[in-house]
Structures are given as C-alpha cells and as structure tokens.
Amino acid sequence: AQKITQTQPGMFVQEKEAVTLDCTYDTSDPSYGLFWYKQPSSGEMIFLIYQGSYDQQNATEGRYSLNFQKARKSANLVISASQLGDSAMYFCATERGYSTLTFGKGTMLLVSP
Amino acid sequence: DTGVSQDPRHKITKRGQNVTFRCDPISEHNRLYWYRQTLGQGPEFLTYFQNEAQLEKSRLLSDRFSAERPKGSFSTLEIQRTEQGDSAMYLCASSLFGLEAYEQFFGPGTRLTVL
Numbered sequence: 001a002q003k004i005t006q007t008q009p010g011m012f013v014q015e016k017e018a019v020t021l022d023c024t025y026d027t028s029d030p031s032y033g034l035f036w037y038k039q040p041s042s043g044e045m046i047f048l049i050y051q052g053s054y055d056q057q058n059a060t061e062g063r064y065s066l067n068f069q070k071a072r073k074s075a076n077l078v079i080s081a082s083q084l085g086d087s088a089m090y091f092c093a094t095e096r097g098y099s100t101l102t103f104g105k106g107t108m109l110l111v112s113p
Numbered sequence: 114d115t116g117v118s119q120d121p122r123h124k125i126t127k128r129g130q131n132v133t134f135r136c137d138p139i140s141e142h143n144r145l146y147w148y149r150q151t152l153g154q155g156p157e158f159l160t161y162f163q164n165e166a167q168l169e170k171s172r173l174l175s176d177r178f179s180a181e182r183p184k185g186s187f188s189t190l191e192i193q194r195t196e197q198g199d200s201a202m203y204l205c206a207s208s209l210f211g212l213e214a215y216e217q218f219f220g221p222g223t224r225l226t227v228l
Contacts, residue, residue, distance in 0.1 A: 004155075033215055043202060045156070045219035091155045098215055100146070100169065103155030 002027045002094050004104035011109050013082045020067070021077040021107045023092030033095035034075040036066065039106070040088040048090075051075060082111045115139060117220035119205050125226045126195055133191045134223045138207030145188050146217060147180055148204040149173065156204055162188060163210060195227045 003026040013019040025034065036048040051059045051066045059066045067076040079086060087110050093101040118137045126132050138145045144163050148156035159178070160170045164185040174180075177195075182188040192199055202224050206217040 035216065037219075042221070043224070044221045045204065045206070047216045047218065050216055093155070095215060098210065099144075099161060100158040101148075101156070101217060102158070105153070106155050 002029070002032075002096055002102040004092050004094055004102055006092055006104035006107050008107045009105075011107055013079075013109065013111055015084060015111055015113050016081050018078060018080045019082055019109065021079070021090050021092075021109065023075045023077065023104060025073050025075060025092070025094050027073075027094055027096070029096060033098075034066070034068065035093045035095065035101065036064070036075075036077045037091045037093065037103075038086075038088045039091060045091070049077070079109075084111050084113065087111045117205055117207050117218055119203075119220040119223050121223060122221060123224050123226075125228065127228050128197060129194055131191065131193045132195060132225065133189055134203055134205075134225075135187060135189050136205030136207075136220060137187045138205070139209075139218055140186075142207035142209045142218075143185070144208045144210045144217075145182055146206040146208070147188070147190050148206065150202040150204055150222070151200075159190075192225075195225075197227045200225055200227045 005024045032053045034051045038046045049061045049064045063080045065078045089106045091106045093103045120135045146161040147159040150156040162182040177193045180190045202222045204222045206219045208217045
C-alpha cells in the first residue's frame with residue numbers, strides 16, 4: 001500500500017518570499033511518480049508538477065520546483081516568490097502502476113501581503 | 114473550454130434516494146478516474162476506466178455505487194440508497210495513458226449533500 005504524509009496542516013508566508021511544503025511517501029513500487037496539486041477554495045484540483053522516481057534531476061515548472069530525495073522518500077514542493085494567488089490547499093500524491101493517485105491530507109498555504 | 118466537466122456541480126438529496134453524476138473528460142483522453150473527497154482530507158480513489166473498460170475499483174466502492182463509461186467518452190457514477198456518509202465532493206479526472214506525461218486533469222467536482 002502507498003502512503004503520503006504531509007506534516008504541515010498550515011503554512012504562512014509573506015508575498016514574494018519562498019516557501020517549502022513537506023511531503024514524505026511510502027511505496028513498495030520500484031517505479032512510481034510523485035505529483036503536487038493545488039486546490040483553491042473553488043475546489044478544482046490543479047496539476048502543478050510531476051517527478052518520476054528514476055528522473056535524475058529535480059523537476060521544475062516556473063515558480064514551482066520539487067526537491068526530490070529518493071533515499072529519504074521525500075518530495076518537497078518549493079514555491080519561489082509567493083503570490084497572493086498561491087493561497088490554497090496543496091496536495092502531494094504518488095501514482096501507483098501508472099494509474100491511480102494516493103493523496104496526502106494536504107497543507108493549507110496562506111500568503112499575506 | 115476543453116477541460117474536464119462535471120454535472121451537476123451541487124446535489125442535495127434525502128437519505129435513501131438515488132443520485133447520478135456525469136463526467137465529460139478531455140476529448141482525446143482514454144483514461145477516466147473517479148475520486149471522493151471529504152472535508153479535511155485528500156481525494157480518495159474510487160474507480161477508473163481505460164476507454165470503456167473499468168480496470169479497477171477501490172474497496173471504498175460499496176455495492177451501492179456503480180460507474181459506467183459506455184462508449185469510452187463520458188462516464189456516470191450512480192449512488193443508490195444514499196446515506197449521510199456519502200456526503201462528499203466527487204471528483205472526476207482524465208488522462209492520456211501511453212505518453213510520457215501521466216498527469217491527471219481534474220474537473221470542478223460534484224458536491225453531494227445527503228440530508
């Protein structure tokens with residue numbers, strides 16, 4: 001079985017600062033994917049970034065980067081230069097067998113002016 | 114807009130009634146997923162289809178739940194004899210399996226309230 005742990009229920013950051021959202025995972029699959037999704041108050045899950053377990057380099061997408069440490073089984077999301085619109089729930093997820101996603105409980109990020 | 118759409122967005126029903134939700138995936142996507150999300154939790158997998166074949170069902174999906182994707186395009190999720198514990202957001206997602214990118218694209222969800 002797969003498990004995702006997000007230990008930060010809530011995080012506060014000031015606008016323009018960087019923030020790291022923690023994620024650790026547990027899986028027995030030899031090959032897997034790691035995802036981060038954003039869920040604003042409107043409810044829709046928005047894909048942010050993907051990291052394959054065999055990727056040598058950390059994934060980056062604009063202001064988002066994934067700090068992947070395979071030996072520690074961690075996949076932390078780094079958001080640089082936070083914006084007010086970044087305030088939302090953030091979910092880490094792992095993919096099983098190139099199909100279903102297992103999500104953590106999420107971290108609520110609040111960006112203040 | 115060619116994203117994933119879901120209908121209805123909100124549904125209020127009385128305990129014991131049947132409800133049906135519809136999901137229209139991104140047109141070229143061959144996989145379609147259903148998830149359920151309760152307050153304070155991340156989404157939980159329910160079932161998924163590749164084209165019209167239902168490939169996997171979670172143990173969360175009791176006998177009161179049934180999903181179909183008859184022509185490999187839209188999908189329906191039916192809940193029979195609803196219970197208060199069925200109150201949740203039901204999320205649909207789609208993906209194009211077979212290419213390098215595996216991200217699932219989610220719809221806006223259907224929020225179900227069972228009174």
